[in-house]
Amino acid sequence: MAAQCVLEIFCLEVLNVSIPAGPSGHEQLTPSMRDVLRRMERAARTPMHQLGAAAAKAAYEAGAGVLEIPKQALARVEDLQIPARDGAQLPARLYASLGREETPAAGLPALLYLHGGGFTVGSVATHDQLCRQLAHLAGCMVISLDYRLAPEFQFPIAHNDAWDALQWVAAHGGEWGVDIRRIAVGGDSAGGTLAAVCAIEARNIGLALALQLLIYPGTTAHQDTESHRRYAHGLVLDEPAITWFFAQYITNPADREDWRFAPLLAADVDNVAPAWIGLAECDPLVDEGVEYADKLRMAGVPVELEIYKGVTHEFVKMGRVIAEARQAHAHMAAALRSAFGLA
Structure with a gap:
């Protein structure tokens, strides 16, 4: 003890x-x-x-993994590289509960996962336990991407990396055992923003995704909702941190109005992938998450929205002490299994 x-x-x-x-x-x-x-x-x-x-x-x-559930052993964990449009090789990690020899000939459905961290911190390593757990519970492949971070790489580099990676998985994932007919995109916080935007980009080119899995995503251009005021101080994510993170990533004020930073400003979200959205009740980002769910629903997009009561931003990575994190893991896995048609 x-x-x-x-x-x-x-x-x-x-x-x-x-x-x-x-x-x-x-x-x-x-x-x-x-x-x-x-x-x-x-x-x-x-x-x-x-x-x-x-x-x-x-x-x-x-400290990112200390409050998480124990690391889930998996049959297959491999470090990969994914090319970006400017020639950079982006580190990524593949997780699967089945080894290569056990993978069906058609491949496994796959989730491209984009970590949180305000576009400034975070990595494949900080979200290792979460990605392992999703691969284990959902029975799918998870590919976690190390997109490039601010302040060295500013808007729209993180978006470009995420979108390049999703297109690469769709085009070449079969080489890794991905069933390219069943691909989802997801992420938490800033990674949820990137995932939401990738779902719109995918719609724009006719790339059909099974699901967008959005964990307390940022969706607004400016932090002016009531929840940003209510939860501005004293919780895991506060106003000074948000302001600092975005100052690292956005140097041109006009870029805040770009829908690739604020997907609520997208001209339309008709025919984007169905969404599972998980929010923390006591989080500055909760209102904009609800607003994005409403935007999707008004466009006719199927949305499953879960608001976890009494918890804060980052709670999904505290499964060792926060029961709601373990509930969210189960809900995310169920959403992935349903979207992928897994029994």
């Missing part, structure tokens, strides 16, 4: 969150989520947005 507490405190320290007394919305938190935030408060470390990009990346890498 003592070792577990030390591990939790280490993780919460590197998340770099401080909590002011009694912020609006804290009364909604589950006991487990409130306990996580108390530990963050006691850690009293320098907030990520004050560290600088390099130190923030290192801090997130150091």
